[in-house]
Amino acid sequence: MIIEEQASLKNSFAINSRAKYLITIESEDCLDNLEKFLSNNPGKVLVLSEGTNVILPEFYDGVVITTSCNHINKISNAEVKVGSAVNWHYFVNWCIDNDYYGIENLSLIPGSLGAAPIQNIGAYGVEVGTFVKSVRFYDFNDQAIKVFNSSECKFSYRNSIFKNMDILILEITFEFNKTGLNLSYKSIEEYIKYNNIDSSNLNQRQLAEIVQEIRKARLPDPSFIPxxxxxxxxxxxxxxxxxxxxxxxxxxxxxxxxxxxxxxxxxxxxxxxxxxxxxxxxxxxxxxxxxxxxxxxxxxxxxxxxxxxxxxxxxxxxxxxxxxxxxxxxxx
Ligand SMILES: Cc1cc2nc3c(=O)[nH]c(=O)nc-3n(C[C@H](O)[C@H](O)[C@H](O)COP(=O)(O)OP(=O)(O)OC[C@H]3O[C@@H](n4cnc5c(N)ncnc54)[C@H](O)[C@@H]3O)c2cc1C
CATH class of the missing domain: 3.90.78.10 (UDP-N-acetylenolpyruvoylglucosamine reductase, C-terminal domain)
Known part of the structure; x- marks a missing residue:
C-alpha cells in the first residue's frame, strides 16, 4: 500500500486538485492495512481511478483510494478475470487480439476497468454489463470482500447498484459468448454505407477502428481539450x-x-x-x-x-x- 500526502489528483477535466491523502492498493493483501489507516484517519473516502468521469474539488479533505491491480487472466475460451486498474481501451485491444468478441464497440472509451461497471459504460449499441459475469469488490461499510453476479449488479442505462454503494472494485470476471459483430447502430451503419464497406467481411479490429474514427470526429481528446x-x-x-x-x-x-x-x-x-x-x-x-x-x-x-x-x-x-x-x- 502506498500513501501519499497532499497528493495531486489526475482528472481529465484538468482541474487543479489535491487530496489530503492518496492511497494506492496494490493487491487485496493491502486491505487490512487500509482498514487500519482509515480507522486512524476517520473522515471522508473517495475511490478514484483515471478521473475521466468526475469533477473534482480543488482540495479533497479526506482519503482518496485507487488501485494498481492490473492483471488479465484467461480462465477459458469465454471467461477472463481482469484487475480494476487495467485501462479500458487497452483491455478492448487485448480482447480483439485474443478473439474475445463483444466489446469492440466500446473501443476508445477512456478510464479504467474498475470504473466501467459503476455507470455500466456504453456506446454504439453495446453496454459493458452484458459481458460482466461477476464483480469482486471491497465493501467499506461491512469491511469485507464480496462478489456480485451479473443480476445482482442491476445494470441499466448508465447505472448499476454500485453507484449508491461505498465500495472499491478489485476485479471483474467477463464472459464472452458471442462470435458475431454488433453493427446495428445508426452511425456505424451510416459509416459502412458512406464508405462502401462490405460488412459481411468486417472483423473485430476493423469495427473497433470504425468506432474510433466516429468517436474522434465527434469527441474531443481530453489530453488536448480537457x-x-x-x-x-x-x-x-x-x-x-x-x-x-x-x-x-x-x-x-x-x-x-x-x-x-x-x-x-x-x-x-x-x-x-x-x-x-x-x-x-x-x-x-x-x-x-x-x-x-x-x-x-x-x-x-x-x-x-x-x-x-x-x-x-x-x-x-x-x-x-x-x-x-x-x-x-x-x-x-
Ligand atoms: C472523451 C470521453 C469520452 C467518454 N465516452 C464515454 C462513453 O462513450 N460511454 C461511457 O459510458 N462513458 C464515457 N466516458 C466516461 C468515462 O470514460 C467512463 O465513465 C469511465 O468508466 C470512467 O473511468 P475512470 O477510471 O476515469 O473513473 P473515475 O472518473 O476515476 O471514477 C468514476 C466513478 O467511478 C468510481 N470508481 C472508479 N474506480 C472505481 C473502483 N475501482 N471501484 C469503485 N468505484 C470506482 C469513482 O468513485 C467515480 O464515482 C467518456 C469520458 C471522456 C473523457
Missing part, C-alpha cells in the same frame, strides 16, 4: 410531458425505450437552447458536440457546476425536461 465526455444523460420521459411551446417534437431526437417512456437526445436539447447560455471565459460547450463541456484553461469546480446548472435550468424551462449529470461532482 473534458469528461457526455456531461448529461439522455433523459427518459413520458412523451406527453414534453413542453412543445417553443419547439415541436420533430425538432427533438426521440428513441422508443422498453419502459414505455421515451429517451430524448440530450445533445439536441442543448443545441436548441445553447444561444441563450451566457459565455464563460473558463468553460464552454464543445463545437462538435453540445453534450460535452470543455475546460478552456482555468475552470474551477464551481465554474463547472454553475455552467451545468444554467444549462439544466434552461432545458427545464424550455422543454419541461430534467437533465441528469453523468459525471460525479465530488464535494471538497
Amino acid at each position: 473534458n469528461v465526455g457526455s456531461f448529461f444523460k439522455n433523459p427518459l420521459v413520458e412523451i406527453d410531458s414534453i413542453s412543445i411551446s417553443s419547439f415541436s417534437l420533430d425538432d427533438l431526437i426521440i428513441w422508443e425505450s422498453d419502459s414505455g417512456l421515451v429517451k430524448v437526445g440530450a445533445a439536441r436539447l442543448i443545441e436548441l437552447i445553447k444561444d441563450q447560455i451566457p459565455n464563460n471565459p473558463n468553460i464552454s460547450l464543445h463545437a462538435n458536440h453540445a453534450l460535452v463541456l470543455v475546460n478552456l484553461g482555468n475552470a474551477s469546480q464551481k465554474d463547472v457546476t454553475d455552467y451545468a446548472n444554467l444549462i439544466k435550468n434552461k432545458v427545464y424551462k424550455t422543454f419541461n425536461i430534467e437533465l441528469e449529470l453523468e459525471p460525479s461532482i465530488i464535494k471538497s
Whole structure:
C-alpha cells in the first residue's frame, strides 16, 4: 500500500486538485492495512481511478483510494478475470487480439476497468454489463470482500447498484459468448454505407477502428481539450410531458425505450437552447458536440457546476425536461 500526502489528483477535466491523502492498493493483501489507516484517519473516502468521469474539488479533505491491480487472466475460451486498474481501451485491444468478441464497440472509451461497471459504460449499441459475469469488490461499510453476479449488479442505462454503494472494485470476471459483430447502430451503419464497406467481411479490429474514427470526429481528446465526455444523460420521459411551446417534437431526437417512456437526445436539447447560455471565459460547450463541456484553461469546480446548472435550468424551462449529470461532482 502506498500513501501519499497532499497528493495531486489526475482528472481529465484538468482541474487543479489535491487530496489530503492518496492511497494506492496494490493487491487485496493491502486491505487490512487500509482498514487500519482509515480507522486512524476517520473522515471522508473517495475511490478514484483515471478521473475521466468526475469533477473534482480543488482540495479533497479526506482519503482518496485507487488501485494498481492490473492483471488479465484467461480462465477459458469465454471467461477472463481482469484487475480494476487495467485501462479500458487497452483491455478492448487485448480482447480483439485474443478473439474475445463483444466489446469492440466500446473501443476508445477512456478510464479504467474498475470504473466501467459503476455507470455500466456504453456506446454504439453495446453496454459493458452484458459481458460482466461477476464483480469482486471491497465493501467499506461491512469491511469485507464480496462478489456480485451479473443480476445482482442491476445494470441499466448508465447505472448499476454500485453507484449508491461505498465500495472499491478489485476485479471483474467477463464472459464472452458471442462470435458475431454488433453493427446495428445508426452511425456505424451510416459509416459502412458512406464508405462502401462490405460488412459481411468486417472483423473485430476493423469495427473497433470504425468506432474510433466516429468517436474522434465527434469527441474531443481530453489530453488536448480537457473534458469528461457526455456531461448529461439522455433523459427518459413520458412523451406527453414534453413542453412543445417553443419547439415541436420533430425538432427533438426521440428513441422508443422498453419502459414505455421515451429517451430524448440530450445533445439536441442543448443545441436548441445553447444561444441563450451566457459565455464563460473558463468553460464552454464543445463545437462538435453540445453534450460535452470543455475546460478552456482555468475552470474551477464551481465554474463547472454553475455552467451545468444554467444549462439544466434552461432545458427545464424550455422543454419541461430534467437533465441528469453523468459525471460525479465530488464535494471538497
Ligand atoms: C472523451 C470521453 C469520452 C467518454 N465516452 C464515454 C462513453 O462513450 N460511454 C461511457 O459510458 N462513458 C464515457 N466516458 C466516461 C468515462 O470514460 C467512463 O465513465 C469511465 O468508466 C470512467 O473511468 P475512470 O477510471 O476515469 O473513473 P473515475 O472518473 O476515476 O471514477 C468514476 C466513478 O467511478 C468510481 N470508481 C472508479 N474506480 C472505481 C473502483 N475501482 N471501484 C469503485 N468505484 C470506482 C469513482 O468513485 C467515480 O464515482 C467518456 C469520458 C471522456 C473523457
